[in-house]
Amino acid sequence: METRSNHVLVGAVVLILLAVLAIFTVWLARLGNATEREYDIFFQQAVDGLAKGSTVTYSGVPAGQVKAIGLWKNDPQFVRVRISVNEDTPILQGTMATIQGSFTGPSTVSLDGAKRGAPPIGCDESRLTQTCPYGVPVIPPRAGGIGAILNSAPQLLERLSTLTERLTGLLTDRNQASIAGILQNTNRLTSAFADRAPEIAATLAQTRIAIQQAGDAAQQVGALANTTNGLLAEDVRPAMQNLNKAIASAQQASDTLNGAIGDARPGLQTFSKQTVPEANRLVHDLRQTAAALSSVAEKVDQGGASSLIGSPKLPDYKGK
Template sequence: METRSNHVLVGAVVLILIAVLALFFVWIARVNGGSEKQYDIFFKQSVDGLSKGSTVSFSGVPSGQVTEIALWKDDPQFVRVRITVKDETPVLLGTTATIQCSFTGTCTVQLDGAVKGAPPIDCPADNPRSACPDGVPVIPTKPGGLGALLSSAPQLLERLSSLTERLTELLSDKNQASITGILANTNRLSKALADRGPEIAATVAETRVAIQKAGDAAQQIGVLAGTTNTLLNEDVRPAAQNLNKAVAAAQHSMESLDAAIGDARPGLQAFSKQTIPEVGQLVHDLRRMSAALTDVAEKIDQGGAGSLVGPPKLPDYKGPKK
């Protein structure tokens, strides 16, 4: 009985020592490794070459590792990669994640783009589901490196194929003949220009002379403009002032004439209404008197002065001769 009790006691002590030793190792690991944070990254590209335990680097500095890789249950187009990084890693707003692969086939998760003074990426308190669909903060992604090249390879091949077809059409026999004709025409044009070299040089020289003459003409126009300004200041402006004075004097004379006409208007009205009819009557009477005088003169001429007081004498009658 005592032997059995000793065995149980020894077993219990051993178990306790093992548990204490395990706790000690866990504590040592925490002390050495420090606390860590978890983040999710959703890639819409192939994550071939990335595996559980792959390195997570921040600006090239190893800062954590990949702990889980799985298709996202809400949208199978995305691959959810969960990572753990050290607590002192500056995962701030503006930080992005890319997959960097080498030609050996191994890939790592590269974090970069932290902005000084920006708040850390965290789950908001008001709506955590939208920013943290699986309970941890999400780091946005950006294409880069060999992964981006491989994801865009189909489009690149399609564009290369289209470019090749267009080059084939461009270099067809018909287009080659056209290009040959264009080159031949270009050669003839170059030869013609070379033959016309002296004439072109003479034309350029004449153009220079014309430009020089144009400059001289512009200078003379400037001098003429200065002379015109002087003439305006010295001659035209005083004459204009005298003309303004003459116009003012003429206006004053017109005002005086208007006043005189206004004063003479009553006399003119009386002359037109009274004097003119009387003058007409006088002319009529003078005409009648002139007619009477003319009649008297004719009578005197014909019968003498006696014809004015008696009837005219009858002519003497003489009988026929026997």
């Protein structure tokens, strides 16, 4: 009886210990999950050397590890990398992820670029499919490191090949001869300049003197302009005042003449309507009188004074 009771007691104690161990394990798991946050990164480049469990660093400081790696189903050009980082890691707006490769060890995910005072990276409820397609925030990638170099290697090789072909086409025998001729002409030109160095120096000196003289002439022109301004201010202004006075006097005389013409206008009308016709008749009479006098004068000249009082004498008749 005692043996059976001891077995029951031992079994109960074992079950209690197992239950406590299970509860402790669950608590540790929940505690570990509570101190970590998960993010997704979509790389559009090869992730060679990166594996599950690879280190995640923030500005070189270990901050977490890679949880999973796989192709993105929506677009196979992208590789989705799930990472978990410590809760105190500042994953803020501006943070970007880079794959840092190594020739001697596994690659790592490097995070940096957070801005002080920026809000943390999170899920936008209005754009949940874009910001959190798999339920966790997304950290934008940035090409860099050996992976970026390897990805751009084909383009670099293609550009190097194109550059080599162009250089080969440029450095033909004909172009080389042209380049040699250009170099020879350059040497001749340099020698000619060296021979003409004294003349060039003299020309530069004369140019310097000419520039100085031009500056002096410009200064004199400025002084002349100032003098002209003074003369205009001293002589022209009084003359303009006198001219203004003369114009005012002429205007006054014109006004007076207009008044006099206005006053004389009735007399002029009477002169034009009465005096002028009478003067015309007088002139007509004088013309008639002059004609009569001319006729009398002709008679006196031809017949003498007796022609004025008698008839003209007939000529004597003589027979044959």
